[in-house]
Amino acid sequence: MQVEVSRRRFLQGSVAMSVVGGASVGVTNLLAGHGEEKGELSVTTKTGTSKATEVATLCEMCVNKCAALARVEDGIVTKLNPNPLFPKSKNMLCPRGNAGIQALYDPDRLKSPMIRVGEKGEGKFKKVSWAEAYDAILNGTDKFPGMGKILEEEQDNRSSFLFCAGEGMAEHTFKTFYSAFGSSNWLNHASLCLQTVVSGYGVTLGGYPESDLENAEYIIMAGANRAEAIVTPDTMDIFKRTKGRGAKLICIDPRFTNTAAKADKWLAINPGTDLAFVLALTFVVIKEELYNKEYVAKHVNGFDKYKINILDNNYTPEWAEKITGIQAKDIYQIARDFMAHAPKAIYYPGRRSTFSNNDFQLRRAMAIFQGLSGGIDTKGGLVFGSKLKLDPHEGLEPIYERAKARAVNKVERTKGQVGYSDCAVVSGGGSWVGWRNRYLENKMPYKVRGMFIYKHNPMMNMPNSAKTAQMFKRMDLVVAIDTMPSDSVMYADVVLPECHYLERTDPVKTFGGIEPSIAQRNKVLEPMFDTKPVIEIMGGLTQKISKPLFDISKKYDADIRDELANLNGKTAKEREAEVYEEFNLHKPFEHSQEYINQQMVQGTYGKDAVKSLRDNGVFYPDMDKYFKKLSGNEHQYYPEKHKSYTVNGGRAKTNTNKVECYLPNLTKKGVDSMPMWHEQYLFTVPEGKFRLLTGRHAQFTQSGTANNIMLRDLMHENYIWINRRVAKKRNIEFGDMIEVSSKVGKTTLRAYPTEKIGPNTVFFVHGFGEESEALTWAYKNGGNDNAVIEDIIEPVYGASSMHETNVEIRKV
Amino acid sequence: MSETTITADAVQEQSFIAKAKEFVFTIPVNKVSIKDLVDFEKTPRNNFIAVLTLAFIAMFVVGVAIYLSQGHHAYNVTREHPWGLLIAVYIFFVVSSTGLCIVGSLGDVFGFKDYELIAKRAIFGSIVTILAGFAVIAFEIGHPVTMMIYNVLSPGLTSAIWWMGTLYGIYLTFMIIEFVFLLKNDMKMAKIFGLSGLLVGLAAHSNLGSVFGFLNARPISNGVFYPTYFILTAFITGIFIAFIIMGIRYKNVFPEAVKTMLTGLAKIQALLISILIFFVTWKMLTDIYGGMPNRADVALHILGSWTFWAEVILAMVIPLIVILKDFGKSHVLLVWVSLAGMVGIFFMRYNLVHDTQLKPLQMMKIREYQLAPEWIHYFPSATEIMISLGGVGLCIAMYYVGTKVFNLDADH
């Protein structure tokens, strides 16, 4: 009866692929009307009723890492179910989590190591063995130089290699390689994502807090879209309670999002003006003395100065109305309501905060506003939660004498302090766009000639894709570790295919919060094709390169030479072996992931914890006692009295244990010590242009899921939101092709005229419009926002200001 | 049963078989060879019809081949518009059949002498049209063989389709038997089977109407209207075809008896069309009046579609005017008008099927970027068109062969 195409057969080689790929031409089209839906194969497999195994794993379709149970029948993953045991994901898998199967069985997956044979960026590769790929990395080919040559020429400056990674369970493994390798150039998603919110809250509250949305009564969600940008457990906690069921939600967003649809009130704000809104809220609260006086007296630092700042600058709601577009009466109302509900009131911190140039100060203002309510480290407010500790495992961080410091354009600020020329504060991750642009402008203090990319897609993820392409072209050696032939992979010299997340065990991880736990991704299937988990890739690669690179270091590194010379009664050979041990890149990768995970857990929590992680994917102390199924839809993880609402006595976690309103140190770096408004923050758009906004969609994850055939069914491509009346004036109808252009580039996509966006703003979902032809479904599907977003960076941390670009639109 | 003991039953059985054999072998037929089949007057018009018929049959073969290889993919039917052209064409044929059956019955069942001379042709026509209808529907029903099995094993007695199908099956049997008796000039038996056939046919036909009438999901077709309307329009269709058949038979040069009959038919037609116009007008008015959602808006939408006006003008207005002009005396013109009338009737069927499905049942957007559903669009695929035209081709071909094999004129 069932004529399903089995996944296994489906994946067998290129015949099946071509069926999926482009079978929709020819007779079918001529004689029937369904057009392109034709030729798509079924790649779903009905779950059976007989023997099946369930493996506890974790989803990797986005940052959240929800716990999943993979159902395996006859060697095929037929279903991913939510694992109810994990307090963070609370028995849910979102659409992307469910569609993880389609990523596993995506016929476009990278299936074996490849080395470049065409021009850079052309996407012409040759399949090779792992040994050949490692060899190409070390020794190069006729098309590109190897690491050996580069390090030789750069005289063992390990920083001549850049390492960059996207967020992921095994990012840690890759970072271990980076540390052992000894470079100081590390970049990740932070400056494109949450840099300013994390640091804004960090310096003000002493940490990036969680929101107790399960208990809050009043929530302001501004610049966050939890109904579509899914973050666990927030998304689940909040929307069960809105719509008159206990939590009042105020949504502040220039667009009418799905979060707005679930809110009690939605207020359209002018992009980039949230700071004025928060300052005005603060004004009302101070002027009307609505703040928690006792809390402020005990736990807030610099309040008097801040009070003067707010009152003297006259940050009234009437003032803010002109800037934000939000009516003064609404601001009064919200300020009063918020404080009336405090401390069970939350100004939601948000996650992606690379919005505008004032973002850091905005987050500071938000954190201070929360502080004034006293809703910190307390039930129903912002909380720090607790975290279960994991034992460390062996890493390697040798010091190479010739390794240069981070490639920053040093500026002397105050005594002893250095910073980027283009932003005030140097942070751990560093500014991606700042780094790339300095590289292109030849402002690097030394040559960076090679790069390793892990699970990251710079071509798609940062503003001004044209510049990113230029950077890639200029790099002598690019090694990409990915699962898919992404746009960035197209620029690689050597491609190392990682297996899919269901095919590997990843580093065990601890998830803090009100209900902390430890979770582990367990391997569900053996890797298909010639792919490996990154830990094995690193293992193989380091085995190949470690000794030869050490030989180069021996040549240039005076310290090493000294150490070798100092025989101390040993033979030269023995001595060399001993010194090499400190530099043996392979050392951190000697053990299996399973072994390492066991080492990290067993000491503190015992053997049962190791077993629980393997069998259940989740562990926390007393889980067997605490965890209860309450109903078909609800579970208890911790009894109420064991939840970590308060871990710091209701205080902030800064050094002073107080909320910091006033930070005079910042002025030394040219940054305001307190949040304040400046004229240049005003929202202005020249006549005929539009401010471009970007963001999430519930069914896609950034650039990583556009090729997912199941998700594509739910949303075929991204469309540009244009105000309906404006579109009408410009004769633009639904589905018309629109060219969006800015100073840095252009992209085309279809029009979606709607009242959900204002007249001088446009929006489209991030992550579409890939240029890699190897992505059957994603290739040139929709528009790429980063082709048009200008590379403006926020002055404090160098985060990308993604919503500062004005664009023109034109019907094509 | 052993070989040696032959029971009385068996004897009887054998004699029955012998009788049946005899009955069949005495049906008067003309011996025709292939040569006879291609032997027709080679006028340009005849040649054209012959070529067209062959082309249609060829299309049928191609259409069916595509259908067999691609299944329903070859059709433009969708989730929202599950019934397409083939259903409309099927209805077109079965309505024609019922109509011809009614016309045929006028003479041999009801004894109106004037109309006896068309009886055989009409009854034969009704067999041919319903066979064409079955040929078309066989390729619309996804699993015709399964249908035959489970229609019997697990009959859906609450299903209008089941009754319609079953009754049409019986009807066809009766019509064939009636036709045989007509050939044998056994008017008594012909009358019995004719009457039974007519009654079953009408039952089947109003059941076809109820296939739509029962759809309470579709306010536009839900109700008593279609079951009665179907019988009325069947009669009208029958008369249109009668004109065409006679036109062909007599090459538009009619003997007096035929003229009398045609004038009579035309007058009946005028009456029927007038009633139909009232029917349709009141249906439209009641649909629109009161503004019931999913009915009023659909009716208005129908009023705005050209296919509706094609139906009204070709099948109602023009025939009525032409008949009323001289009370049905312009026979030749009426043959042509009837031809156009059949085109109108085709649209009538097409509209019925399509309009029922015009309004989406799901009015919300279910994908992120789509316009809210408004009206369901449908245009038949090439395959559907080929099979439909093939039905017409089969119909003409079968009728043509019939004219050669049987003596279809009244035995006067």
Add this chain to the structure above:
Amino acid sequence: MARYGMALDYKNCINCKACEVACKEENGVLLGADKHRIWVGANDVDGEWPLLDIVSATFMPSQCQHCDDAPCQSVCPTNATYYDENSVVRVDPDKCILCSYCMNACPYDARYVDDRTMTVDKCNFCSDTRVARGETTTACQNTCPTKVRTFGDLDDPESEISELLRTREHFSLKAHLGTKPKLYYLT
């Protein structure tokens, strides 16, 4: 045996469509946007920016209503559509002749053609997958982030769904048609 029904706390729905994907994966439903057993409807929000009518922007998750008086069942010529022992409206693909009458007759657009068997398919409350394995939630209920659905036995007064229907106001879709749906929308 049981009489299965489902209550939907539809105001919790955020239109994430996890339920749609879960259903497809669990039940091996074909790819293709119109091949779905389950869907979430949305309206274009009423009003003009920035004065939009939040209330008009509700999401309506839906699927086969498992009507107690199901038009699809009464029109089926071969009884391919039938009530199983748990009052679930199901299709027997061996008997379905693809006459498509049920697709026309279902007032909820709940049915579609499965291109592999060329027979009509629809939500069957996971009867031949999860429920057959003894699980007590459907795939769509289980995966939902905001737990919109509660599936269970309407005849069991102790069941969660019975409790919900006793204590929460609810309505059903197109109730005036007399189809007696077993999908209940909680208000």
